Amino acid sequence: MTRLKAAAAVALLATPLMAMAADEFPSRPITLIVPNPPGGLVDTSARVLSEPLSRVIGKTAVVENKDGGSGNIAYQYVARAKPDGYTLLISYSAYHVGNPAITAKLPWDPLKDFEPVALLTVATNVVTVPTSVPANNLQELSAYFKQAPGKYNYASQGIGSMSHIGTEIFKQQTGTQITHVPYRGSGPAIQDVLAGNVQLFITTPPSVMGHVQTGKLKALAVTSQKRHPMLPNVPTSAEAGLPAFQLESWVALFAPAGTPKPVIATLAANVQKALATPESVKRAEGAGIEVKFEGPEALAQRVRTDLAYWAKTVKAAGITPE
Structure with a gap:
């Protein structure tokens, strides 16, 4: 058999296997790795997602906190995990797009090591x-x-x-x-x-x-353009005398690089359903954050844009790489 024919045969076999994997996914619990300790934006966002997602997929979505190393412990753990959709990263914007600008020689790459799945929440500061x-x-x-x-x-x-x-x-x-x-x-x-x-x-x-x-x-x-609904008496940065001071954080879901596209699509669709539940919206609002779903392509573009922005911002702020 020629190399061309062999490659074609492998491709024909791989397509139904990938489709079958997506059809059967998930067949067991999913683990959501959080790079922060319990409490705060990132952990709260994970828990906003986990319970409704468990009901949507019919399997448990377990939250596991792996804090430390400015997020690097969790990011490296997920980057090295099997790319099957069962070990996922609850990613924090400052780590995902800030660490590459502030830390020399990261043990993970924000673009090469992760597949974007979905944006989960956004929050002012x-x-x-x-x-x-x-x-x-x-x-x-x-x-x-x-x-x-x-x-x-x-x-x-x-x-x-x-x-x-x-x-x-x-x-x-x-x-x-x-x-x-x-x-x-x-x-x-x-x-x-x-x-x-x-x-x-x-x-x-x-x-x-x-x-x-x-x-x-x-x-x-x-640090937003409008007051926060849960803190109505707190002025915006502009009202408080520093209009240029604007900061927004986001939390998103990523899979290890190489996770099959059908699995990514299934995850994204299920996350969208979970975040749309009244339970998720209410819990997020009660914590002072906003549920905001974006799919894989939109999240990928957000990451690319923010990487460029934070590289310039960190340099302008005079923050030196560690």
């Missing part, structure tokens, strides 16, 4: 400070930090997180000097902010909304 900080808007906060350059600290969820990159952009736009203190996720960061040990934390609503609503933290602005 909230500028929060402990009640001990005598500032009620972003202009007053900038003036407060400028009185003692380098004296005060800001928290982040880790190197490469949106709270890290976003605060460095804030520093650049305001000409302030604040020291970066990275934490392993929102939980420990918030504890130090509440205690007044750290003077600034810019993060997504799920992490801090309860503390803001009870008055334990002050929210000076949301």
Whole structure:
């Protein structure tokens, strides 16, 4: 048999096998790998999806937190997983498109190692400070930090997180000097902010909304063009005196590279159904985030666009690769 005929025979065999795999998928539980600890935007988004997705597919969608290494532990784990659709990544925008710009020699590639499945949620960010900080808007906060350059600290969820990159952009736009203190996720960061040990934390609503609503933290602005429905008394960054300061985070679902296209299509269709359920929408809104489905092609374009944007943003903010 010639090489050409052999290749044709393999292709003919592969097509029905792929179709059969898609027809039978999923035949067992799916694991959703989260690069963050419980709580916060990424974990919340995973749980917004997991229960309704389990009902849609008739199999359990299990959430598994593999935090640490600024997301790299989870990303590398999924990149090396079998590309069969049963091990998936709940990806955070700051890790997926921020880490490549901020971290030299990543152990994974945002384009080559992952297949886009679906966008899940989007969220604005909230500028929060402990009640001990005598500032009620972003202009007053900038003036407060400028009185003692380098004296005060800001928290982040880790190197490469949106709270890290976003605060460095804030520093650049305001000409302030604040020291970066990275934490392993929102939980420990918030504890130090509440205690007044750290003077600034810019993060997504799920992490801090309860503390803001009870008055334990002050929210000076949301980094979007309109006010957040769950925080109606918190001004936008423009209203608070810094109109150029805009930050949006997203969470999306990715599969390992090489996952069959029919499996990707089946996953995307089922995710769309799961996110459209009233349960998902209500749970997301209650956490202060927005369900927003995009399919594989739209998500792929979003990633390409954001990679270019964050590379420029990180360079302009003077963030050096680790």
